[in-house]
Amino acid sequence: MKLYIRNMVCNRCKYVVKTELEKLGEEVLDIDLGEVELKGEPDASQLELISKVLAGFGFALINDKASRTIEAIKTTIIEAVKDPELLEQKKLSDILTTKLNRDYSSLSKLFSEVEGITLEQFFILQKIERAKEMLVYDEMSLTEISYELGYSSVAHLSSQFRKVTGLTPSHFRKLRVKPRKSLDDLI
Known part of the structure; x- marks a missing residue:
């Protein structure tokens, strides 16, 4: 059976979901972002328990x-x-x-x-969140970051960054602000 799970966005999320499902006695055959394939088919009470446990970690089963x-x-x-x-x-x-x-x-x-x-606005929000992360790590120049994120120029990145955050990337880097919002808070 395949479960669809909201808010799985990284490898840590996959690890947590797999670990929690195994604690509940479920055998995980395959796991990917947003999807888990189980060996068996949980009944309604098991699905309710799975839903409750995953909710405690900020995940949610998706039914429709x-x-x-x-x-x-x-x-x-x-x-x-x-x-x-x-x-x-x-x-x-x-x-x-x-x-x-x-x-x-x-x-x-x-x-x-x-x-x-x-979709484009969501895509831009994700790119800006990634840019924030890269700026805080301070391992890449603005030129490298803009290239890495597919921007045509530093000016294009800076323009979108400023529209979303109200700051230039350089100013953001200097402030060392907490870099990331929860993905749930982006929309």
Whole structure:
């Protein structure tokens, strides 16, 4: 049986979900961001317990198709932001249509209706959060960060960064502000 889980955004999340499911006696066959394949099929009371345990860690089971699609879109965008080579080879629309096997306009419409922002706005928010992280680590120049995130120039990154945060990347780096918002707080 496949479970769909909201808010799984990193390898730590996968580890926590797998560990907690195994503590509940479930055998995990495969785990990916937002998805877990179990060997058996939990009954209603087991699913309720799984839901309760995962909620304690900020995760939620997703039951309806639209929510699963939205979560898959978010996961795909987050993965794309972390993989600069992928964005260098393909446009976001191509990545989403390939991964989710649906046309971009229907994905975009669904996302906007449910989340209240466009896919592009969500994509920009994710890139800016990644830029904040890179700025705080202070291991890369602004030029390297803009290239890594697929911006055409430092000026383009700076412009979007300022629109989202109200600060320039350089000023943000100097402030050493807490870099990341919870993904739940982005929308």
